[in-house]
Amino acid sequence: MHPKDEKYALRMKNVSKRFGGVQALDKVAMEVKAGEVHCLAGENGCGKSTLIKIVTGVYEPDDGTEIEVFGERISSNSPTKARAKGIAVIWQDLALFPHMSVAENIGIDELVGGRPRVAQFKSIKTRAQGVMDRLGVSLDLDAPLSSLPIAQRQVVAIARSLMSDARLVFMDEPTASLTQSETDALLAIVRNLSADGVAVVFVSHRLAEVLDIAERVTVVRDGKLVGVYPTEGMSQSRLGELMTGHMLESEVRARDKTGSDIMLRVTGLSRQDQFENVSFDIKRGEIVGITGLIGSGRTELAHALIGMTRTDQGTIELDREVVRPRNIREAIAKGIAYVSEDRLTLGLVQPQPIADNTVTSVLDKILGSVGLISSQKKNDLVDGWIERFSVKIGETSDAVSTLSGGNQQRVVLAKWLATNPKLLILDSPTVGVDVGARAGIFHIVRELADEGLAILLITDEITEAFYNADRIFHMADGRLQAEYDPHQTSVQQLEERVYA
Amino acid sequence: MTTMKRAYTALGSENVFLIGALIAVVIGFSSATPLFMTPANFGSMAFQLPELGLLTLAMMVPILSGGLNLAIIFQANISGLALAAVLIHFGGVDAGYDAFALGVAAALAVGGISGAVMGLVVAYMGAHPILVSLAMMIFLRGLGEFLTKGGDISGFPPFMETIGHGYLWGIPIPLLIFLGAAVVWHIMLRYTKHGFSVYMIGSNIQASEYSGLNTRRTLTMIYTISGMVCAIAGILMAARFNSVRVGHGEALLLVTVLACFLGGLDPFGGFGRVVPVVLALCMLQALSSGLNLIGANQHLSTAVWGLFLIGVMAFRWAASRLHLTNRRRS
Numbered sequence A: 001m002h003p004k005d006e007k008y009a010l011r012m013k014n015v016s017k018r019f020g021g022v023q024a025l026d027k028v029a030m031e032v033k034a035g036e037v038h039c040l041a042g043e044n045g046c047g048k049s050t051l052i053k054i055v056t057g058v059y060e061p062d063d064g065t066e067i068e069v070f071g072e073r074i075s076s077n078s079p080t081k082a083r084a085k086g087i088a089v090i091w092q093d094l095a096l097f098p099h100m101s102v103a104e105n106i107g108i109d110e111l112v113g114g115r116p117r118v119a120q121f122k123s124i125k126t127r128a129q130g131v132m133d134r135l136g137v138s139l140d141l142d143a144p145l146s147s148l149p150i151a152q153r154q155v156v157a158i159a160r161s162l163m164s165d166a167r168l169v170f171m172d173e174p175t176a177s178l179t180q181s182e183t184d185a186l187l188a189i190v191r192n193l194s195a196d197g198v199a200v201v202f203v204s205h206r207l208a209e210v211l212d213i214a215e216r217v218t219v220v221r222d223g224k225l226v227g228v229y230p231t232e233g234m235s236q237s238r239l240g241e242l243m244t245g246h247m248l249e250s251e252v253r254a255r256d257k258t259g260s261d262i263m264l265r266v267t268g269l270s271r272q273d274q275f276e277n278v279s280f281d282i283k284r285g286e287i288v289g290i291t292g293l294i295g296s297g298r299t300e301l302a303h304a305l306i307g308m309t310r311t312d313q314g315t316i317e318l319d320r321e322v323v324r325p326r327n328i329r330e331a332i333a334k335g336i337a338y339v340s341e342d343r344l345t346l347g348l349v350q351p352q353p354i355a356d357n358t359v360t361s362v363l364d365k366i367l368g369s370v371g372l373i374s375s376q377k378k379n380d381l382v383d384g385w386i387e388r389f390s391v392k393i394g395e396t397s398d399a400v401s402t403l404s405g406g407n408q409q410r411v412v413l414a415k416w417l418a419t420n421p422k423l424l425i426l427d428s429p430t431v432g433v434d435v436g437a438r439a440g441i442f443h444i445v446r447e448l449a450d451e452g453l454a455i456l457l458i459t460d461e462i463t464e465a466f467y468n469a470d471r472i473f474h475m476a477d478g479r480l481q482a483e484y485d486p487h488q489t490s491v492q493q494l495e496e497r498v499y500a
Numbered sequence B: 001m002t003t004m005k006r007a008y009t010a011l012g013s014e015n016v017f018l019i020g021a022l023i024a025v026v027i028g029f030s031s032a033t034p035l036f037m038t039p040a041n042f043g044s045m046a047f048q049l050p051e052l053g054l055l056t057l058a059m060m061v062p063i064l065s066g067g068l069n070l071a072i073i074f075q076a077n078i079s080g081l082a083l084a085a086v087l088i089h090f091g092g093v094d095a096g097y098d099a100f101a102l103g104v105a106a107a108l109a110v111g112g113i114s115g116a117v118m119g120l121v122v123a124y125m126g127a128h129p130i131l132v133s134l135a136m137m138i139f140l141r142g143l144g145e146f147l148t149k150g151g152d153i154s155g156f157p158p159f160m161e162t163i164g165h166g167y168l169w170g171i172p173i174p175l176l177i178f179l180g181a182a183v184v185w186h187i188m189l190r191y192t193k194h195g196f197s198v199y200m201i202g203s204n205i206q207a208s209e210y211s212g213l214n215t216r217r218t219l220t221m222i223y224t225i226s227g228m229v230c231a232i233a234g235i236l237m238a239a240r241f242n243s244v245r246v247g248h249g250e251a252l253l254l255v256t257v258l259a260c261f262l263g264g265l266d267p268f269g270g271f272g273r274v275v276p277v278v279l280a281l282c283m284l285q286a287l288s289s290g291l292n293l294i295g296a297n298q299h300l301s302t303a304v305w306g307l308f309l310i311g312v313m314a315f316r317w318a319a320s321r322l323h324l325t326n327r328r329r330s
Helices: A048-055 A079-084 A102-106 A121-135 A150-163 A180-195 A207-213 A236-244 A298-305 A328-334 A343-347 A354-366 A375-388 A405-417 A435-450 A462-468 A491-499 B003-011 B013-032 B039-064 B072-089 B097-125 B129-148 B159-165 B173-191 B193-203 B205-210 B215-241 B252-262 B274-293 B298-329
Strands: A008-019 A022-033 A037-041 A066-069 A087-090 A168-172 A199-203 A216-221 A224-230 A262-271 A275-283 A287-291 A313-318 A321-323 A336-339 A423-427 A454-459 A471-476 A479-484
Touching: A008 A048, A008 A199, A022 A037, A022 A048, A022 A199, A037 A048, A037 A180, A037 A207, A037 A236, A048 A066, A048 A168, A048 A199, A079 A087, A087 A150, A102 A121, A102 A150, A121 A150, A121 A180, A150 A168, A150 A180, A180 A199, A180 A207, A207 A236, A216 A236, A224 A236, A236 A435, A262 A298, A262 A454, A275 A298, A275 A313, A275 A454, A275 A479, A287 A298, A287 A435, A287 A462, A298 A336, A298 A423, A298 A454, A321 A328, A328 A336, A336 A405, A343 A405, A343 B205, A354 A375, A354 A405, A354 B193, A375 A405, A405 A435, A423 A435, A435 A454, A435 A462, A454 A462, A462 A491, A471 A491, A479 A491, B013 B274, B013 B298, B039 B072, B039 B173, B039 B193, B039 B215, B039 B252, B039 B274, B072 B097, B072 B129, B072 B215, B072 B252, B097 B129, B097 B159, B097 B215, B159 B173, B159 B215, B173 B193, B173 B215, B173 B274, B193 B205, B193 B215, B205 B215, B252 B274, B252 B298, B274 B298
Parallel strands: A022 A224, A037 A199, A037 A216, A087 A168, A168 A199, A287 A454, A287 A471, A336 A423, A423 A454
Antiparallel strands: A008 A022, A008 A066, A216 A224, A262 A275, A262 A313, A313 A321, A471 A479
16 A cells, blocks of 8 residues: 555654744654554643644644655645645544434545535445444444444544545544543554554553553653653653653552541432442541442432432431432532533533633622622632632633633632532543643642542542542442452452453 | 723724724715714614614523524514503503503513513423524414404503603603613623523533523523513503504514624624624614615615625624734734
8 A cells, every 4th residue: 555665654853833922842853653553642732732733734833844744745734735645633522423324424525525526325335334344343334423422433533534545543532531441442443553554643641541552652741842752661650750740649648537527428329220229428528439430320329419310219418417409509508519520511611711610609609799790709709719729821701611621620620619518529520631630630639628528539540549539439330339448459459340 | 002902902892893883884874965964863763773772682681591582572562562451441541650650560571471481481391492482472473463453552641652752861761761771781791690690501501500500590581581671672662653563563573683693692692792782783773774864775774784794794704814813923
């Protein structure tokens, strides 16, 4: 398919890009061998996306930048030219068409075009099947895309890029919303691609899978190249250090809170088809982790605690008082706060200002003497939380969507801490938050616990529960299966239990 | 920062743009006809604007919340009818102020209840506001035509004439009512919990609910208040025409939507302010009066409104492109 002398799919030198006063990239270099799985690692805002956008022709690089694709020097670039050279990107949002069939999505580049012509559905279907075979997957080509889970949509996006004969594929956080088994399946496909001679550049926050899949990793920090490293012999903590520039803590911090007052006591809580006979307690200042796969009932349990759904049986006692919230407002009034797992559609109102998002749950606290919203009180409250949680923002009037994942999550925490809760439920709080920022989030969480807040940490990242919770419950099939003390167990042991 | 730039930031780009367009329209017509810059013309504009203005305020908040209220015209008509019925019951031409007060209360109640029903259906059944308000519009039109047998109801006391055509402190009373409502709307949207919730719901109703906002109550309120301001428009219409007729002002429905979008409301909800919408209304009124004065066909002015909106969209697109490239270069 391609001449043998093309040893490198991509060679870049001196890649620089300046946006206004910000040097997004400063003389970065990167080399990807043909058929290699290469990882591009770095925190949000380090310049990864800018780099991808330069290779794919979305941005024009500054003078001095040298790019070679399959041995050919690129002088002018555009998304169309990049595609013609065999470069494809699979963005995090996939850019697919939910109402069209799988086959139509795969063949979309042939269905659209300037000239009107009769679409060759039949040949597209045959070729789509061929691509599926190459990937070693089988999907119903006639099914509407919207009927597929996100993991399979990802496969469709990959197939689509192969239809246009891509030989260099960029994948932007492909596993961010996948479960462990789905991730494993995706990684298998990536290996197939690589065996097929397609070079894959993999962008991910999840260090374990980076080390698992890639042969080499290029690390970028603050727009500068840190280095290129073989993944063989590299540890997660070392890679995290390279990305963030400082040591990541990785010690078990679980404390014994047996002696403290009970803040939350859940007894025999059940809801049909979701969870059954769930009983546990959380002490004042304690962080209790619940880990389990999607569908284990963990999020459903949280929804019941905040009154989004009713329970059939059981009681919830908060601070020695039985509570039965009928909606989230009642839960807030009782002192329960809920950080949703879905920051994009449930956690924050993305297009609205940072300030407004911070005060939504505490509007009564910013009312002035005549019952109208006082700008003064609002600004004071917002500024206070922004400072307390060190949220990096431009203006508080900017849309919250302009912030990085980590900073958005800090805004979510601010919004809920402003309600002065007794119990804070964190549902997968680090989804889409990068490594360095995760440590920052958990630093805040620990501080809050030290102030006496009871915290329920729901997560499917076992290491996260292991290093941050004081006690861990494993949830599966709607039941709490067992309780673990991080000091008495190991990540491996927990993983075996959860993924068994 | 230069003074110009500072003024620009303080006013907001939307307002500066609309004020510029308004000035252009005024200068254009003033040079085309000496009749434009006259007290008589401004007087007539001041009497024509308020009905459209109040109906636009009624349309605005549902749009901000991501919905629409197609029933506004007939909510206004049927509320006017409620006022007329009370006035006629208490002697028609001889009805007193107390009868008027009762009639106004009845009109507000009818407008508010018809709105509340829509709001409840939208909030609790999750039905789309376009369908719900369309159904309400057809219901109210049918009901109104049945009750009036398709005719005019007239014979109001003389003070109704004053409300529709009189002056207070040298300002037309309808204009005062509209400006008062606009100020209330501005305060409601910017400084009340309700207004805050409207914007949040317009951007993402689910996230708003998860943040603890009472989205159902807010939606119900939105349509109830919309219905009540329709009632005020209906009362004004009754006073201006000295009669009530189901179907009065039917052509205004889509003009209110036009005014909202011209005033920079996001068609998908969540963004938009009262002041630019009021400026947009002034501009539409100036356009229509100006065209009328230079002897253009009345239908032409409707056509020009439409063209104007297309022009504005093109201009905004161009401005945002320019803004983007500027940011990239600087």
